[in-house]
Amino acid sequence: MSASASDPKRAVPASSEGADPQKQSPAFQIEDLHVWFGSRAVLHGISLNIPSHQVTGIIGPSGCGKSTFLRALNRMHEFTPGARVQGRIRLFGDDIYESSGDPILLRRRVGMVFQKSNPFPTMSIQENVLIGLRLAGTRNRELLEERLEEALRMAALWSEVKDRLHAPGTELSGGQQQRLCIARALAVRPEVLLMDEPCSALDPIATAQIESLIRDLGQRYSIVLATHNLQEAGRTADRTAFFLEGRLIEFGSTKKLFTNPSQKQTEDYLTGRFG
Numbered sequence: 001m002s003a004s005a006s007d008p009k010r011a012v013p014a015s016s017e018g019a020d021p022q023k024q025s026p027a028f029q030i031e032d033l034h035v036w037f038g039s040r041a042v043l044h045g046i047s048l049n050i051p052s053h054q055v056t057g058i059i060g061p062s063g064c065g066k067s068t069f070l071r072a073l074n075r076m077h078e079f080t081p082g083a084r085v086q087g088r089i090r091l092f093g094d095d096i097y098e099s100s101g102d103p104i105l106l107r108r109r110v111g112m113v114f115q116k117s118n119p120f121p122t123m124s125i126q127e128n129v130l131i132g133l134r135l136a137g138t139r140n141r142e143l144l145e146e147r148l149e150e151a152l153r154m155a156a157l158w159s160e161v162k163d164r165l166h167a168p169g170t171e172l173s174g175g176q177q178q179r180l181c182i183a184r185a186l187a188v189r190p191e192v193l194l195m196d197e198p199c200s201a202l203d204p205i206a207t208a209q210i211e212s213l214i215r216d217l218g219q220r221y222s223i224v225l226a227t228h229n230l231q232e233a234g235r236t237a238d239r240t241a242f243f244l245e246g247r248l249i250e251f252g253s254t255k256k257l258f259t260n261p262s263q264k265q266t267e268d269y270l271t272g273r274f275g
């Protein structure tokens with residue numbers, strides 16, 4: 001785990017504008033990842049590299065293991081009784097399951113946004129955004145104000161809430177609440193953002209706003225987006241992985257995977273033969 005991970009002042013991930021993302025080191029290197037719940041194997045030896053500064057979509061039918069995969073990337077299974085993880089996951093070179101690794105520090109490097117927006121109900125908009133920094137011990141008011149505006153701007157919410165930062169987060173619309181949760185994840189300046197079906201509870205307008213935000217954030221962050229919505233993956237992901245029954249069937253550029261898949265199972269899924 002790098003020492004800089006705990007430094008709340010460390011730089012925002014640099015924009016990759018002009019750089020060739022394929023030449024940068026991968027955000028995640030995943031080798032032979034297995035996950036069990038009790039005696040039931042749910043992921044069977046997943047190996048793939050998640051590129052940095054791109055959006056990687058994870059698609060596949062319900063129950064294929066998309067959320068399980070995402071949760072393994074920030075050690076969330078440690079909270080699940082009976083869950084067991086095997087394999088190696090490196091985040092920018094650091095083994096995230098090594099015994100000396102602190103899951104709290106890891107979660108500062110790896111932000112997560114869930115299907116259902118979950119602002120803390122007793123907290124204001126401002127408190128919701130700053131909670132991660134406060135928990136990390138940041139007390140400097142100037143720094144907190146700077147991060148508040150930065151995170152809300154990055155989440156494309158600043159202009160809508162700047163005059164009511166002390167209103168409860170739960171007063172916002174569903175789409176705004178989801179952007180608030182994205183701002184909360186961004187405020188600690190993570191290196192990677194995991195998004196688990198972030199639009200599935202939203203109407204089409206809010207969905208379009210979040211998708212546009214994901215595309216923009218993909219320039220600066222490494223994003224892993226699990227979605228059962230093929231169009232959404234097509235609109236937002238640079239690369240897409242297709243999972244089926246806990247196995248990685250195909251991984252490649254979204255365009256290639258959608259227009260010219262190399263595996264018959266991928267083609268069958270994309271053409272609606274199952275799923």
Ligand SMILES: Nc1ncnc2c1ncn2[C@@H]1O[C@H](COP(=O)(O)OP(=O)(O)OP(=O)(O)O)[C@@H](O)[C@H]1O
Binds near residue numbers: 037042
């Ligand atoms: N905590 C748990 N305990 C036991 N089984 C679980 C647990 N979480 C997930 N599973 C099982 O693991 C399998 C994969 O679930 P997962 O939620 O990862 O699928 P998914 O592809 O994200 O599905 P969906 O698109 O419906 O959200 C499913 O069979 C599910 O029932």
